[in-house]
Amino acid sequence: MAAESIAYRNRWIRLAAPWLVPIGLILFWQIFAVSGLIPHRILPSPVEVMQAGFHLTVTGEMPAHLWESSQRAVIGLLIGGTIGFVFALLNGLFGPAHLVFDSSLQMLRNIPHLAMIPLVILWFGIGEPAKMFLIVIGVFFPIYINTVHGIRSTDPKLIEMGRIYGLTPWELLFTVVLPSALPSILVGLRYALGIMWLTLIVAETVACDNGIGYMTMNAREFLQTDVVLVGILLYALLGKLADTVTQALERWLLRWNPAYR
Template sequence: MTTLDPLASLSLPGAGVPPRRALPKAVSPSPSRQTARSGLGPYGLFVISWLAPVALVAVWEVLARAGWISPQVLPAPSKVLTTAWKLTLNGSLLLDLGTSLLRAAVGFAIGGGIGFALGTLVGFSRLAEAAIDRSVQMIRAIPFLALLPLVIVWFGVGESQKIFLVALGVAFPIYINTVLGIRQVDPKLVELGRVRNLGPIQLIRRIILPGALPSILTGVRYALATAWLALVVAETIGAQSGLGFLAMDAREFLRTDVIVLAIVLYALIGIAADSIARHLERSLLAWHPNFGDRR
């Protein structure tokens, strides 16, 4: 994937200094130097990052098998895995998982697109900020549960209600971080682009967008977590499928193993989504000293 470097194609004639050297050095060492000093490679650090979760699951299993934790309160991990296998064989788990993933993906695409568009508009225009930002911040302050009755009146309890809540939750982190990223672009880089006679479109593509990408991608990571939070709220009301429905249906029959399974799946999906976002950071920000060497 092609990386975006705001200084890759900009240099003043006769300056005698490569563009990258014009950037101030970071106060803290780069991730690659920190990894070298620790004496561990990226895969060693990856293994260490999983030690605590694996140890926690092992302790959980031991305590559950020893009878110190009641199965009605918290079933053993092995019991949860057995339940997952049975639900996978009869097809219900894959159906609920696919339904939730589809809702989250559609809601994320809609909300992310709206948040990015509004954030870009506000980031470039003080007039747009005056007209839009206060209303956006007021809506952002309203909890999901407070909006849920009104959303049900608007959309009923079908798919539209769930996608709307996901889109609403996703839009705000991307909006805020897009505005922040655009406003934090170094004015010297913008001036350099103007000296090089870059037009507005080229200025945005070569200078402003690459400079704002770290903040925008941070917003994407926050939005991914918010998407699942909104989806859990949406799927607890009137849903006939999905992970939220699976957990709520299990509650009626005191199936704590199914409830824990749904929670674990939410956690695993969140980790996978965050890993995808981090991969985007490494790919799109390979030129950046604080992102390019991350694993």
Template structure:
């Protein structure tokens, strides 16, 4: 019972700041909204309900979510596999790691003109940009997790006669999993940040498109609604990442 109450209070305190910001938003816009040219929370909610009734909002969310997940899966799988290879193989580490670390410091916005020239302005561009952004956190954390495995455990596995496959399954992968999941959590956050930039490039659907068209028509309530949607989707992604950590790392407790 005490554990449940402690968990409940923890959740309540975690939402106090967001609720406080909404209250401040309401007070500021209610007394100075005209001068600030910023919509009230009520206006944003009304806009959202109206778009839900027409089905427009669901369509935008679905398109953006599909782009984000496809890009995350593409970048995440490649990043995880390369992280494994460079972490386990000294030769692959020497050959690949330095180059990948150099590419890691390239901003996503810097490669947009080149990506447009290569892939055009269709759906592939958005997916590849998200993949580029999500690749590096998963790669770096997978590589770091494998490199950080306790060498004494590896020696113990060899002493007990474990095969290389068994050593990987029973020692290396469980030891590195915590770091890998940190990379997944970071990538899920970066996924939405990159998608925002990607959806500003010649698109006709998605939350980014909604924000761009609303900005052109000076519909500030719609612009703020798109920001709120990105924040909510980012929070949902973080909750999923925490759930994965709780599930797969339960043994740590």
């Protein structure tokens, strides 16, 4: 009985524990803001930020920006991820392709993709293609590198087993190689999502006329610190949401693996 109640309490403690720090911080923040220790223009109180967020939602301004940003993020991720995945298949499966392409790609990887911004603006101006291009390059590398790594670290014994049992090359790819690479591919996806948001923020802040980045930069000009904070918190939420979704995906796709149960 006692052991049961401890286990029960443990479950609640485990659910609550990750929230302690954020909630504590917000409480502190509220107390400081209300007491007037921090000037309003530097840091409005959490309640004010929430009000600003509510207001922006009701007017439809924030949902519109959110929609624009998400669209950019998802399309960029799909394009960059697909290119990365196809290159990874090519270079992971065929030795000669790896020999020809990999060292060049590794060289390009060492250029921080945000350093390309001036060049990208020269090429594409400040329109949609520029932002898309940056996101595509940003997500390409984590997907590419992790997929290649996953494919190349497939257990050779399993491939031999598949060949002995007469699997065709397609069957080998889909029943042996790709499932074996999947944990690595998903790690790549999580990295890519992080980079996707980062790139989006920077791209929208540099030059844009919609999106969350634009919303915050615009608010800065009007000294609306609360709106800036809404934007920042929104990024945090979106990032966390993307990560939670991938983690759930990981747990489901890798349920055969004791490490993910």
